[in-house]
Amino acid sequence: MTDNSLTNISVSARRLDTETVVVVVTGEIDMATVPRLRETVNDEMAACRSLVLDLSKVSFLGSAGLEVLVEVLHMATSRQVSLCLVADSRTVRRPLEITGLAEMFTIYPTLDDALPTTP
């Protein structure tokens, strides 16, 4: 089965207001699924000031995924978009920590923590 439609990932974007987009990733981020993540984040990054990448429901993160996260961080810096990750599980935390990438990102344990509080 080589059909690309049958992959183990879902990536959805939700616009909170004119400035903020939340991208929610569900499933496994690997060499097979990483193109879909890259494409969605590229599209959304072009039209926001603040991007929240919610990885709470990610069940695998390998170096293909870590490389995309590094790309996204560079893109955010050069476009002056504020970027943060939502990640609490061992599955996501551990690869970020092992590679030292955890220090390069702003990471919140829950989506609520990542969103600006409305007064």
Place this chain on the structure above:
Amino acid sequence: MTDNSLTNISVSARRLDTETVVVVVTGEIDMATVPRLRETVNDEMAACRSLVLDLSKVSFLGSAGLEVLVEVLHMATSRQVSLCLVADSRTVRRPLEITGLAEMFTIYPTLDDALPTTP
């Protein structure tokens, strides 16, 4: 790796009072792990009036496991031991239902439901 010690099951028995034993099974019940389940239940059945078999934490139940459940039911009947199962997950409910065995057992959704209420 053919070492029998490395199997994916844990079976533990807990005596609640002089009459009642709770056997808790964690893991996968298949052809490889079924001997351990059979052995523990046989031992406990010899010395109780009421046996609760808690399958809440079972992550696989195949026909090798179903056959042991049928054996246990026959043994309970012939020894006049009261037997019930605790099972709520799809993983355990579905094999019991597909084979029609669900009707032969008393099944409670939780351990609390299975235990006699203390007045």
Place this chain on the structure above:
Amino acid sequence: MNEHQSNAEPVADVEMRIVALPWHLSAVRAVAADLAMRADFDLDAISDLRMAVDEACSALISRAVEGEVLVCRFDVRPEQIHFSAQVPTTSTAAPSRESFGWRVLTALADSVNTWVTTGESAHHVLRVDLVKKRLGKVPQ
């Protein structure tokens, strides 16, 4: 086991070779569940395929010549998964279709078949094939 490489049989999506021992059932079930999940089977159908694969492999393992290899193949198509497994055996008789295990197997899968082929070697080969459709029959 060279016949598996012949032109008669297309390369399976996933082929597993394990020593025919109960200890290995869990790994075959893990692959069955992974493939069914990614082929977008619903939770009941994933669970059914996992049980059917376990059932087929258990039957083969209990009839295998000691120390021989169980070969399992998964062919994943958008609407179904075809699973096929075989093992060297000494008996020329296929498993009884009256047994409890076989009845469970036919309840779970959309189609099941089993047969014995007599090879050039000392042993016969016992095979079980099954198909589970993504939207196939629902047991009961």
Place this chain on the structure above:
Amino acid sequence: MNEHQSNAEPVADVEMRIVALPWHLSAVRAVAADLAMRADFDLDAISDLRMAVDEACSALISRAVEGEVLVCRFDVRPEQIHFSAQVPTTSTAAPSRESFGWRVLTALADSVNTWVTTGESAHHVLRVDLVKKRLGKVPQ
């Protein structure tokens, strides 16, 4: 792929053969996790083996001759799992040990090795071997 049956290499506990495509990584990871869990690895070690196996297979798949088969073997011992994978390739160079992926791999596994062998056929064979111990090093 007859050399895998030779006497030189003992039969692996689990051997998987898949067409060398990214789509199949998930099934190999599923087996890695299942074996590590049953060998009583702790959650971090299970997670590390799963990542290391993914890393090794990704490197091989990205360098494989199109349509060729990736062969993976798991040898499970009480204190360690040995994983070995190989694929036909056109280059005689092993993956760079300076790459990000390789650094991740060496951080995760207790030992890693990679090399290319030149066979009789048109292609070379690229191989990656790694060992993960049950109580091995903890990354970072």
